[in-house]
Amino acid sequence: MKLHFLKLLTLIVALLLTVGCKKSIEGKMNVAQPEGAPDLVMKTSDGKLLKLPKGDMKVDLVVDGKHPEKSYLKLYLRKGNRKYRPEIPVRLPNINDLLGANDPVRLEGQNLGQNFGIMLVRQIRPGKDLFTMTLHDKEFDSMLGKMTFEYEPEKVLYDAKKGEFLASYQKVKRKQRAAVIRINGDVDRMLALPKKFGWLEQTLDHIVNYGGMVLVSPWAYVRYANVKWIIGDDNKSERNTDEKWKEVVKKYPVIDYFAFVHSGDQRVRTDGNGPRMTQHELGLKNNQLRLVYTGACSSGSGTEWIKDYSAVGAGGQRNTSASPIFQFQVLKKWAYGYDFETSVVKTWKSAVAKLRALEWITFAKYWEDKTGILYWKNVDDLLYDSEIMISYTNQVPAKNLRVSQSAILTSNLDEKDIIEKEVTEIIAERNGELRVE
Amino acid sequence: MKRIWGMLIIVALAALAIILTTLGIGAKSTVKINKNNDSITVIAASNKSQIKQQQKLAVQAPLLPSKIEFEKSRRPEDLQADYQVSAAQLARQIEKYNLSPSNLNQWASELSHTEFMQKLPEEVQKAYRSFEKKIEAIQKMHMAEDGMDPAFFTQYKIQIPSWIKDHRQALQGVGLPTSVSSFVSDKSHAPELTNQDIRYVLNNCGKGNTTCIEKSFAILIDANHALSEPQLEMIKEYL
Numbered sequence: 300m301k302l303h304f305l306k307l308l309t310l311i312v313a314l315l316l317t318v319g320c321k322k323s324i325e326g327k328m329n330v331a332q333p334e335g336a337p338d339l340v341m342k343t344s345d346g347k348l349l350k351l352p353k354g355d356m357k358v359d360l361v362v363d364g365k366h367p368e369k370s371y372l373k374l375y376l377r378k379g380n381r382k383y384r385p386e387i388p389v390r391l392p393n394i395n396d397l398l399g400a401n402d403p404v405r406l407e408g409q410n411l412g413q414n415f416g417i418m419l420v421r422q423i424r425p426g427k428d429l430f431t432m433t434l435h436d437k438e439f440d441s442m443l444g445k446m447t448f449e450y451e452p453e454k455v456l457y458d459a460k461k462g463e464f465l466a467s468y469q470k471v472k473r474k475q476r477a478a479v480i481r482i483n484g485d486v487d488r489m490l491a492l493p494k495k496f497g498w499l500e501q502t503l504d505h506i507v508n509y510g511g512m513v514l515v516s517p518w519a520y521v522r523y524a525n526v527k528w529i530i531g532d533d534n535k536s537e538r539n540t541d542e543k544w545k546e547v548v549k550k551y552p553v554i555d556y557f558a559f560v561h562s563g564d565q566r567v568r569t570d571g572n573g574p575r576m577t578q579h580e581l582g583l584k585n586n587q588l589r590l591v592y593t594g595a596c597s598s599g600s601g602t603e604w605i606k607d608y609s610a611v612g613a614g615g616q617r618n619t620s621a622s623p624i625f626q627f628q629v630l631k632k633w634a635y636g637y638d639f640e641t642s643v644v645k646t647w648k649s650a651v652a653k654l655r656a657l658e659w660i661t662f663a664k665y666w667e668d669k670t671g672i673l674y675w676k677n678v679d680d681l682l683y684d685s686e687i688m689i690s691y692t693n694q695v696p697a698k699n700l701r702v703s704q705s706a707i708l709t710s711n712l713d714e715k716d717i718i719e720k721e722v723t724e725i726i727a728e729r730n731g732e733l734r735v736e
Numbered sequence: 737m738k739r740i741w742g743m744l745i746i747v748a749l750a751a752l753a754i755i756l757t758t759l760g761i762g763a764k765s766t767v768k769i770n771k772n773n774d775s776i777t778v779i780a781a782s783n784k785s786q787i788k789q790q791q792k793l794a795v796q797a798p799l800l801p802s803k804i805e806f807e808k809s810r811r812p813e814d815l816q817a818d819y820q821v822s823a824a825q826l827a828r829q830i831e832k833y834n835l836s837p838s839n840l841n842q843w844a845s846e847l848s849h850t851e852f853m854q855k856l857p858e859e860v861q862k863a864y865r866s867f868e869k870k871i872e873a874i875q876k877m878h879m880a881e882d883g884m885d886p887a888f889f890t891q892y893k894i895q896i897p898s899w900i901k902d903h904r905q906a907l908q909g910v911g912l913p914t915s916v917s918s919f920v921s922d923k924s925h926a927p928e929l930t931n932q933d934i935r936y937v938l939n940n941c942g943k944g945n946t947t948c949i950e951k952s953f954a955i956l957i958d959a960n961h962a963l964s965e966p967q968l969e970m971i972k973e974y975l
Contacts, residue, residue: 333880403888420888431887442883459899464950466968468904469957471896489816489874492823502827505837506867509844510823513871517889531841552960578927584960585928609927631882707962 321363322394326432326448328358328374336441339434340414344371344386351444358446360432367391372446389413398430398450402703403636408437415443418635427451473705477551478519479544481529481558484594485623486511488662505531511559515627518634522702525551540567541576548582553705555590556604559626562596562619567608578608585609589706590639592629594622600688600719611706612639612691617721618684619674621662624650625687633702640697640725643687647722654678687722815877819870822863829863907951916940920952924959934967938974946975 330339332353339351357375368390376383390412406417415434422429427449434444485491490510492503508530519526527543567576591604591613601613632642659678667673675681691697693716694708843852853861941948
């Protein structure tokens with residue numbers, strides 16, 4: 300009798316422990332079913348495939364604290380006249396890491412054990428934070444649905460424990476990211492304007508540059524507390540360049556630099572066209588300038604930024620580049636939270652697919668109309684000349700460099716620590732291919 | 737009789753549209769003319785002649801009827817045509833008021849949007865606003881292409897905890913030993929903090945002198961120095 304009682308007690312305790320570990324977070328889901336996108340299909344806990352119709356529903360995110368990989372979504376559906384509550388298993392990472400993250404978290408479908416991927420964005424608010432969980436197809440090409448919920452994570456952003464002041468204070472400081480964005484030319488292919496009208500040329504230049512600034516602003520400001528814009532032709536309109544640099548250098552510990560410009564020496568110049576400013580003259584600390592990416596023709600991999608300005612990573616284009624097809628895409632992907640290497644790889648792959656499909660002809664014609672010269676013989680020629688090249692150090696490889704990270708090199712840099720790569724070389728490595736001549 | 741003429745005009749316009757489309761190899765563009773409200777819809781271009789035609793339309797935009805209507809479901813080509821028309825209208829306004837592109841660049845990059853607009857005549861402001869609307873449509877296209885939700889742009893509201901603010905405030909009143917104070921002041925301007933620098937501060941403040949250590953490194957962090965994890969660990973051992 301005693302044995303039975305003990306068994307029962309153990310069972311109850313085990314049950315309580317199991318139940319106690321689970322948290323059910325109530326939310327709302329909207330299935331978007333956009334035109335041309337695949338259906339949102341989920342695998343249920345009994346192994347069936349469930350195609351979700353367009354519309355809104357209640358949903359519970361049931362998180363297993365001890366075994367987050369056993370978490371699931373409980374959907375509130377109706378089949379005929381009966382309630383239908385399928386469970387959709389999702390293998391989540393540690394709940395504190397997931398819901399305590401201060402930057403968007405990307406969960407790939409294969410890791411979730413589902414046909415869809417998730418992007419989770421947290422908006423920190425007093426009390427409960429607001430989470431937006433967007434559901435995407437496996438390639439993250441389309442957003443298929445969206446779930447929102449409120450939750451107060453246990454893991455706080457800053458730790459008040461004894462001895463944690465400096466680490467926490469530094470984190471607060473390091474949220475102060477700034478970017479310098481220089482624009483002189485078409486930031487994106489969509490902003491192209493014909494240039495055969497001499498009387499309008501300068502005005503059209505301003506309009507294209509202004510349009511570029513308006514276009515990239517949301518992606519820039521979502522990630523940077525301050526953005527300094529340098530707009531226009533170096534020789535004609537750029538003023539106070541050094542003041543802008545000096546201001547961000549003084550105020551922000553992490554600075555990224557994006558230059559959407561034509562060819563030429565990319566280093567920082569006094570008032571745009573004066574002598575080059577050294578790292579010392581700018582007052583830049585080592586690695587304070589974190590990433591430099593330029594769409595300028597013949598900018599190469601940008602090693603000079605690592606050597607001369609102690610940047611952590613850099614990127615540019617091999618030769619006469621069709622940058623309006625690439626450069627804004629790099630900034631967007633970087634802002635979405637991809638590491639630098641993946642940002643350029645994804646940009647390159649999608650641009651190549653588009654160019655090979657159709658856009659090569661329209662882009663080449665636009666370029667010819669604009670400049671009077673057709674630079675490239677064919678699409679292969681365009682791709683070779685435009686190839687994105689990057690450089691980084693072996694202390695912080697490009698695949699470890701993200702917008703949310705403060706990158707600090709662990710020791711003084713030797714020139715042999717700098718690595719230069721072409722994007723096609725990185726793709727070949729990722730595919731496990733061996734290059735032959 | 738009027739009806740017959742109306743029908744004939746529509747048939748003629750349709751035939752013209754078919755001829756234009758047929759002439760372009762793989763053409764995806766057409767020019768729709770809506771007889772009833774005198775509106776013109778420019779839809780796409782994918783070959784040289786039509787790009788030129790589109791560009792011509794864009795630059796001559798101010799000569800078009802004032803009411804320009806675009807299809808609701810927009811393809812990139814449509815958005816681009818729309819953008820070009822709007823850009824041409826803006827260019828015309830800038831030229832009309834003889835505004836210097838160089839000044840516009842400077843104002844746009846240094847002033848807030850409201851301040852920038854205040855510098856401009858009302859007509860030019862309108863043209864800028866209309867131009868920005870077209871860019872917004874292109875932004876939406878980019879978001880859709882990337883499979884992203886506008887919620888991504890919600891600014892993260894970082895709550896700086898009061899304990900950090902209080903702690904930082906409390907350190908303001910703490911004085912540093914002269915040797916540490918001058919060292920920290922010098923190092924604030926140095927390009928990097930070495931492990932040797934960290935050790936110097938720690939040794940001169942002394943083990944357990946939390947206020948001295950924290951104040952020194954708070955000053956260095958304020959000067960935009962970054963402390964690496966191993967350096968933070970070194971500091972913790974002295975606290």
